[in-house]
Amino acid sequence: MRAMSGAIDPTLDDSAQTAQRLRVSEIFHSLQGEARDVGWPTVFVRLTGCPLRCVWCDTEYAFHGGQWYSIDDIVENAANYRTRHVCVTGGEPLAQKRCLDLLVRLCDAGYAVSLETSGALDVSGVDPRVSKVMDLKAPGSGEQARNLWSNLAVLTPQDQVKFVLADRADYEWACAALREHAIAQRCEVLFSPVHGKLAPRELAEWILADRLPVRMQVQLHKYLWGEEPGH
Numbered sequence: 097m098r099a100m101s102g103a104i105d106p107t108l109d110d111s112a113q114t115a116q117r118l119r120v121s122e123i124f125h126s127l128q129g130e131a132r133d134v135g136w137p138t139v140f141v142r143l144t145g146c147p148l149r150c151v152w153c154d155t156e157y158a159f160h161g162g163q164w165y166s167i168d169d170i171v172e173n174a175a176n177y178r179t180r181h182v183c184v185t186g187g188e189p190l191a192q193k194r195c196l197d198l199l200v201r202l203c204d205a206g207y208a209v210s211l212e213t214s215g216a217l218d219v220s221g222v223d224p225r226v227s228k229v230m231d232l233k234a235p236g237s238g239e240q241a242r243n244l245w246s247n248l249a250v251l252t253p254q255d256q257v258k259f260v261l262a263d264r265a266d267y268e269w270a271c272a273a274l275r276e277h278a279i280a281q282r283c284e285v286l287f288s289p290v291h292g293k294l295a296p297r298e299l300a301e302w303i304l305a306d307r308l309p310v311r312m313q314v315q316l317h318k319y320l321w322g323e324e325p326g327h
C-alpha cells in the first residue's frame with residue numbers, strides 16, 4: 097500500500113461512511129504499461145478483490161487484503177501525484193459497486209480516466225467519460241465461460257477490447273470472436289501475449305500473416321520492472 101492517508105469524512109454518519117468506501121490494495125504512480133495510453137505517467141488505483149481466477153493472473157496479491165478508504169481520500173491521494181491520467185484497476189474493480197461512484201468523481205475532477213476490467217461484469221453503468229479497457233478471456237485463461245458478451249453492445253470507439261493470449265489455440269479463438277462479433281468495427285482491439293508464455297514475435301507474425309485489424313501490445317511495465325508489485 098502506498099501513499100494512503102486513510103482519512104474519512106467525520107461529518108458523515110457510519111452508514112454514509114460505509115456507503116462511500118472502497119477496499120483498495122494500492123495507489124501508485126507509474127507509467128501506463130498497456131493499451132492506448134501506454135507510456136503516460138499515470139496514477140493507478142488498484143481495488144481489492146476479483147471473482148475470477150485466470151491461470152496467468154499477475155495481480156493475485158490484490159485478491160485479498162487491502163484497506164478501506166473513502167472515495168474522498170482516494171481522490172485526494174491521486175491528486176498528490178499531479179498527473180492527468182488515472183487508471184482504476186484490480187483485481188476486478190467492478191466487483192465493488194462503489195467503483196462506479198469513484199469513476200464519476202475522478203472524471204468530475206478532470207482526469208483522463210481509464211478502467212481495466214475483466215469483461216465478466218456488466219459495464220453498462222460506467223460513466224461514459226471513462227475509457228474502458230475490457231478483457232475477453234480466451235480458453236487458456238481458464239475463465240472463458242465468464243465472458244459477458246452483452247458488454248460488447250455498450251462499447252464505443254473510446255473503449256478497447258483486450259485479448260491476452262497464451263498460445264496458438266487462444267489466438268485462433270480470438271480471431272473467431274473478432275469475426276463473429278465484429279469487435280474491430282466497434283472499437284480498438286488489443287492482442288497481448290501472456291508474458292513469458294507466448295513469444296511476442298510469434299504473435300506479431302501471426303497478426304501480420306492474417307492481416308488482422310488489431311493492435312499488438314506488450315506490457316511495458318514488465319520490461320521496465322518485471323513482476324514487482326506497484327508498477
Ligand code: SF4
Nearest residue numbers: 146148150153187214
Ligand atoms: S480478471 Fe484480472 S485480476 Fe481477476 S484473475 Fe483474471 S487477470 Fe487476475
